[in-house]
Amino acid sequence: MKTPVLPAFPRPEGMTTHDYAFARLRQAIMVGAFRPGTSITIRGLADALESSPTPVREALRQLTSIGALQFLENRRIVVPRITPARFEELISLRIALESHAARRAVAHLSDRQIDRIVALDDAIETAIAAGEKAEALIANQEFHRRIYMGNPDQVAMPLIESIWLQLGPILGIAMEHVAELYVIDRHREAIEALRRRDEDAAAEAIAADIREGIGGFDHEAVGKLLALAG
Amino acid sequence: MKTPVLPAFPRPEGMTTHDYAFARLRQAIMVGAFRPGTSITIRGLADALESSPTPVREALRQLTSIGALQFLENRRIVVPRITPARFEELISLRIALESHAARRAVAHLSDRQIDRIVALDDAIETAIAAGEKAEALIANQEFHRRIYMGNPDQVAMPLIESIWLQLGPILGIAMEHVAELYVIDRHREAIEALRRRDEDAAAEAIAADIREGIGGFDHEAVGKLLALAG
DNA sequence: TTTCAGAAATTGTGATCACAAAAGTAGATT
DNA sequence: AATCTACTTTTGTGATCACAATTTCTGAAA
Numbered sequence: 001m002k003t004p005v006l007p008a009f010p011r012p013e014g015m016t017t018h019d020y021a022f023a024r025l026r027q028a029i030m031v032g033a034f035r036p037g038t039s040i041t042i043r044g045l046a047d048a049l050e051s052s053p054t055p056v057r058e059a060l061r062q063l064t065s066i067g068a069l070q071f072l073e074n075r076r077i078v079v080p081r082i083t084p085a086r087f088e089e090l091i092s093l094r095i096a097l098e099s100h101a102a103r104r105a106v107a108h109l110s111d112r113q114i115d116r117i118v119a120l121d122d123a124i125e126t127a128i129a130a131g132e133k134a135e136a137l138i139a140n141q142e143f144h145r146r147i148y149m150g151n152p153d154q155v156a157m158p159l160i161e162s163i164w165l166q167l168g169p170i171l172g173i174a175m176e177h178v179a180e181l182y183v184i185d186r187h188r189e190a191i192e193a194l195r196r197r198d199e200d201a202a203a204e205a206i207a208a209d210i211r212e213g214i215g216g217f218d219h220e221a222v223g224k225l226l227a228l229a230g
Numbered sequence: 231m232k233t234p235v236l237p238a239f240p241r242p243e244g245m246t247t248h249d250y251a252f253a254r255l256r257q258a259i260m261v262g263a264f265r266p267g268t269s270i271t272i273r274g275l276a277d278a279l280e281s282s283p284t285p286v287r288e289a290l291r292q293l294t295s296i297g298a299l300q301f302l303e304n305r306r307i308v309v310p311r312i313t314p315a316r317f318e319e320l321i322s323l324r325i326a327l328e329s330h331a332a333r334r335a336v337a338h339l340s341d342r343q344i345d346r347i348v349a350l351d352d353a354i355e356t357a358i359a360a361g362e363k364a365e366a367l368i369a370n371q372e373f374h375r376r377i378y379m380g381n382p383d384q385v386a387m388p389l390i391e392s393i394w395l396q397l398g399p400i401l402g403i404a405m406e407h408v409a410e411l412y413v414i415d416r417h418r419e420a421i422e423a424l425r426r427r428d429e430d431a432a433a434e435a436i437a438a439d440i441r442e443g444i445g446g447f448d449h450e451a452v453g454k455l456l457a458l459a460g
Numbered sequence: 461t462t463t464c465a466g467a468a469a470t471t472g473t474g475a476t477c478a479c480a481a482a483a484g485t486a487g488a489t490t
Numbered sequence: 491a492a493t494c495t496a497c498t499t500t501t502g503t504g505a506t507c508a509c510a511a512t513t514t515c516t517g518a519a520a
Binding site: 066 | 287291297315316318330334
Binding site: 283304 | 472473474475476481482483
């Protein structure tokens with residue numbers, strides 16, 4: 001497999017080459033632009049980004065630290081492959097982390113912040129109705145992120161995003177092979193819990209949202225998806 | 231503050247310069263060798279390791295990805311400072327992550343593996359009795375790691391170690407200012423739970439171990455420790 | 461057709477250098 | 491003594507190059 005094409009990504013001025021490479025790759029992996037097993041080369045990326053190996057290598061190294069990429073023994077760089085068992089572990093960890101983060105955020109969220117979260121949920125439904133899967137996915141991530149980030153001393157978000165990155169590749173496959181995203185809407189439930197400042201209910205709503213969403217794929221379904229991807 | 235002295239660390243042959251720098255720094259931070267706020271320079275480290283900026287910069291970048299270091303706006307590299315609130319978040323996240331990991335490991339641990347874990351617990355007590363704080367700390371980490379790693383598809387360990395790294399600096403301060411490590415021994419309790427294959431009890435024992443160990447520092451105690459460190 | 465050895469191309473690694481930004485220093489001015 | 495300015499030093503950034511390991515390609519032999 002060759003180095004895949006990167007989705008466009010505007011470069012903010014003042015951003016270092018390294019940071020740009022990192023942000024762009026990270027985004028690409030998180031939204032499922034890469035297949036599991038895809039191999040990546042430093043020089044290939046450097047050419048694509050019109051830069052040189054040094055900053056690109058740093059970006060790739062950072063991505064391996066957070067589980068988004070993998071340096072093999074033979075020094076090849078690949079998007080990690082997923083097994084059904086590993087998938088299950090990731091989902092159960094996601095539930096543990098995110099219900100924890102939701103619980104710890106409840107007390108900090110103002111009504112104004114909750115309003116913005118509601119707006120994001122509307123954006124998700126708009127995107128789904130329009131059949132824009134990628135947009136819906138990004139909006140969904142933003143919905144979750146906005147909740148957890150309500151906690152100002154929050155330290156779980158980077159870990160949660162690490163899990164999202166590890167799920168990205170299989171998510172990309174799922175998006176291609178599933179006719180439409182049928183999002184079981186636990187979001188309303190979560191929002192109601194936030195408004196009531198009910199920590200237990202918020203944590204449970206988030207857990208259910210994950211469990212019934214991407215977590216809904218069972219052992220067999222994941223196996224089929226992976227087989228489809230080669 | 232200057233770049234601090236690194237604890238010795240033998241370099242396995244065949245290990246790349248980058249990997250060596252990463253492993254050595256990581257270890258140093260995890261065992262509390264650095265104070266919060268300590269600044270680090272690429273060239274300083276390169277000299278200390280008798281190498282060049284390129285591999286060192288990669289190592290530092292990786293360490294920032296897992297929260298062990300921080301690149302400031304002005305491009306300075308520092309060991310992150312901790313606030314009491316952040317400390318509390320880290321502890322509560324540690325409890326959530328590790329009790330989850332313990333629970334998911336129980337079913338996979340063989341009696342033989344549990345025996346080895348018991349041996350590690352003995353090593354901890356030996357180190358404590360001898361007043362060797364650093365050794366006790368490392369053995370304690372190894373005790374926890376060995377439990378969680380029993381799960382072959384485990385994905386939580388890197389995240390847990392990320393938390394350990396973020397707690398490392400304050401742990402170093404605590405070790406200097408606490409007369410002796412008084413480890414409330416929930417380890418026996420955890421081991422018993424493992425032997426009974428009791429997931430709930432194992433998770434709870436680990437949670438209690440953390441809560442009554444490093445988690446025992448309250449808001450005020452953490453503030454004092456940080457004040458001592460400047 | 462398959463297999464295997466050797467050449468060629470590709471790729472990660474790490475040292476070096478030029479550059480720009482930031483920090484630190486020294487001296488003059490108020 | 492305090493403050494500001496100009497100069498020097500330090501520091502992160504990124505491009506380049508040589509090197510070694512790996513992979514890929516090529517062609518001959520079975």
